[in-house]
Amino acid sequence: MSSKTVQKLDRVVIRFAGDSGDGMQLTGDRFTSETAAMGNDLSTLPNFPAEIRAPQGTLPGVSSFQLHFADHEVLTPGDAPDVLVAMNPAALMANLADVPRGATIIINTDEFTKRALAKVGYAENPVDDGTLESFHVHPVPLTSITVEALAAFDGLTRKEKERAKNMFALGLLSWMYTRPTAGTEAFLAKKFGAHPEILEANLTALKAGWNYGETTEDFASSYEIAPAVMPPGTYRNITGNTALAHGLVAAAHQAKLPLVLGSYPITPASDILHALSALKRHNITTMQAEDEIAGIGIALGASFGGAIGVTTTSGPGVALKSEMIGLAVSLELPLIIVDVQRGGPSTGLPTKTEQSDLLQAMFGRNGESPVPIIAPSTPADCFDAAFEAVRIATAYRTPVFLLSDGYLANGSEPWAVPEVADLPDLQVEFASEPNGVDDKGEPVFHPFLRDPETLARPWAIPGTPGLEHRIGGIEKADVTGNISYDPDNHDKMTRLRAAKVAGIAGIPDLAVEDPSGDARVLILGWGSTQGPIAAAVRAVRNAGHSVASAHLRNLNPFPANLGEVLRSYDRVVVPEMNLGQLSMLLRAEFLVDVRPHTSVRGLPFSTVDLADVILTHLEELK
Template sequence: MSEIAAAVKGNGKSLKELDRAVVRFAGDSGDGMQLTGEQFTTESAWAGNDVATLPNFPAEIRAPAGTLFGVSSFQLQFGSQRVYTPGDRLDCLVAMNPAALKVHLRDLKPGGLLIVNTPAFDKRNLDKAGYAANPLDDVTLGERYRLHKVDMSGLTHEAIKDLPLNAKEKDRTKNFFALGLVSWIYTRPLEPTLEWIQKKFAKNRDVAAANARVLKAGHAYGETAEIFSEHYTVEAAEMTPGLYRAMTGNRALAWGLLAAAQRSKLPLVYGAYPITPASDILHELALHKRFRVRTVQAEDEIAAVTAAIGASFGGAIGVTGSSGPGIALKGEAIGLAVMAELPLVVFDIQRGGPSTGLPTKTEQADLMQALYGRNSESPVVVLAPATPGDCFYVAYEAVRIAAKYMVPVLVLSDGFLANGSEPWLIPDPDTLPAIDVEFRTEPEGFFPYLRDPATLSRPWVRPGTPALEHRIGGIEKQDVTGNISYDPENHDHMVRTRAEKVRRVAQEIPPITINGPATGDVLVVGWGSTYGAITAAVERAQSAGRSVASVHLRHLNPLPPDLGHVLREFRRVLVPEINSGQLVRVLRAEYLVDAVGFNRVRGLPLASDEIHDAIIQLLGSHA
């Protein structure tokens, strides 16, 4: 995709202008590849590019060094135009060892830039990676790719030989050599990384000095060594003017909650049990006690959700977060919140499953669990953010809806959004919609299940309010009075009422935004983290003159009221998902449309190329 826009001269070396590039750093899980990738992301954002990232690491904290399953990687795409995905095929691969080369080489485009750390290609590492012979000795590798063999370890040690660090400590800085080198290749500024090093290692000056020196050594190596005959620059992207920051999905969820707590003037209780990839939300919130956010690291997933429900009963914002396996454990308690009609926000950071599955890989296969994964008729509101930055707005919206309708709201993020990062236009918090919480204090005419005619919401009463003492619970209630009732007709009425209350949340949904024409041949419908891949694929088809549009759903229950109408304006409907066909079933059942799925469940984001192919295929099959 990295089309060469122009070639210009720069200090004796050619400088090519690209409109985008996809780079992946890969090495052992102890090689610091995540850090290298994150810093390269920051540098790219500083340079004014739009960025999308894909961290990918093994579930084991320190998998055995040199093994295939111990490989950790960080991929990013940066560009001078909107970048929707971390990219499908690589323009540049940095492989710190043979295992990284073996796992990732297949994704490098022919002619792509391949940088390898030669000393790591010793007998031991080659054996562990399953190479019979050193692949660097194979001449076809150099013919197929622009191969650069660099003695990163040796050059790193040479650059800092006079510093009082031991060999292991010195070796650990070699990722900064790789970062410096790639920064030079793509004309990234080193300043943000140098500043970061000073801050991060303020307490250990030698380590700070070593990292900074090695970073510069890598940069200088690119500039002066004969082997690099060209380097690249990517112009700043056309982005909405304003103040930006890098944002990951998990941090955005946490900050969205902080914004909601401040706006509603309520304390927030976040109950969580450590689980990948949701734990960072707990870590982030624990830093912000000033917002009256109280975090409980609970004894288990059930305690995490029930603590949140107890907090809601007390008049605070109760929130819990987990991943699929934890959400399964929380099911009964979410049902209690449905029955007690208390506000509750539940984050599900989806990962590969079932069971433990692929803890560090992404998936979208919890949609059915979110919609139906509880006993009996147990409707909840389900929302899904589309990008890391969007998580901020969705978290805020979840609190707003939960409080207004006295209902649980599930938010379906995933591992890709959680750890992925994008440049994010910082909003003015005053422009967010109000969260008006009115606790009932008037005893006259009070009943626990008296309903607001517009929302069907029951009154929220803080314990401590005189003359409003009442009891609620998980047993079926008589409507209005809230007294225990086993009456058959009342149960039927309450089942319908709880469903209708959730349906009325549709009042909150704005008209659907269609990316493309309002009528045509193919409509691509997506939800969640596939937004970037779908948008890139659709825009590519559109620019080739195809009659294709896309719609990305943020509200999965209830669905937007105008969705049925929009679907019927297209001849075919394509639903790409990282599951075996969940939303597509809902759409077929709900609207009786002959929607077809595009489904890959590999623990990876969908690639825009494959979605594009699916669109073309569907167009062809109809033509």
């Protein structure tokens, strides 16, 4: 047993940072799994370059993974790390500005060579020139200790031994925060099962890291973070992209329809394609198309045939798919368009998050072309949002936008796994009978005769006898669906399509949180900003101020009470990761002078900064 003390903490933010090839994402993932297994609430933020292997040891090549875990509800991955693990000088330089004074920095001193320091412009070694004197620094020769611990592995080259240093770091951190390593051991066994020596080396490095913490005097104590109090249930940790894929699978299961994905690889959406490709067992068909347009074409063709057609992409892909989305609007067929937003315009910042496709989703097509939009607010919420998107698409025969983003896609949090029995039934009926008569009194099928309640047209799939019909992108006559260039008909059809989307039922009223009941300022967010906004609002309230908050998930149509909510506050502040796109919609729709607070740094809002913004607005109204 260790003689070291164990201190209790309520929350910790750890950032693992290293070279793209150092395995920091894997290390972070494993630490997250260990932490989830401990019952802590958590939130993660992977941050990596678009290049797979940027030049070694350079600032552009730095990859990091931040994890915030606590014994209470966690809303964000944390603004500032309490612990920074810096595997090389570039990682230290790129991240030091985010680390508050007094925080812990674990440094792999082996990599702080003259050459490596010079590469990023350090004239002196910051480990011993006083740069880090206000931090609690643990210099650890991670690489050489790992190599030494693996001395007995004759079959491995030095390079291969060095590669296990991330497991050493994981072992050390696991000891520091009393995380169980059994899950990681099982994970490694699966990953390296075919290479027993590499497996053994990784396990040895992991253990060596743990033992290093326990035995060296440099680490005086370890820490415990008690499990968070969470509602009863079965939990797992889940990323946004996985939750979104599972939401689609669950929705198809509940609709009793096959799901067909047509997709073209694009960051940060590709993981959904990967996930669904592996779920064929659930009657999921995935087709990797020749381009973005063919991806959505395949999905629309499948929808015409009675499947749930889905396409997954990011902003540049949406731009290419726009014409086909317009066709789906015109054909009035179900279709799911998943846009995992990233920094733009053009290629922009492929691996960084942004919310700047809202107006593209809303208006980015020719003609009057309304499309419902749903934006999940947390990684786990991607499941519910995907489920809801399928409900709307199939019930209303319409394309639906699902606006996730890079932060949700790769970030993770604990998710209370729903009971399948509690999931709503999404079954819809295909048309099976003629629904009208022609001038001779013979039964005929009218593909554009609408349901009076939903304004949805019948979904009559090929293979249904007697309902043969033709649909197309040319304007169709109301009811019959025949080509029509009639002015009044086009006006009517345009308004019908708009009314159908505007009238989508089942969208809950916007819920406002105002604990004191006397707030004059409303903070209104949408999509992935929910966590940072909630954390900032909590901080402001804890400081004794009144502030109301609400979060939009349905961007089109808006909740019915939105206008009323906006008008009942003296000031509405809208933080978003773009230059004010939701603000523009709200101003146009409700004539309310909402105040945008915007940032496009490729990173989620910082809680501290947001809290300052809120306080400034409160101050102005005094």
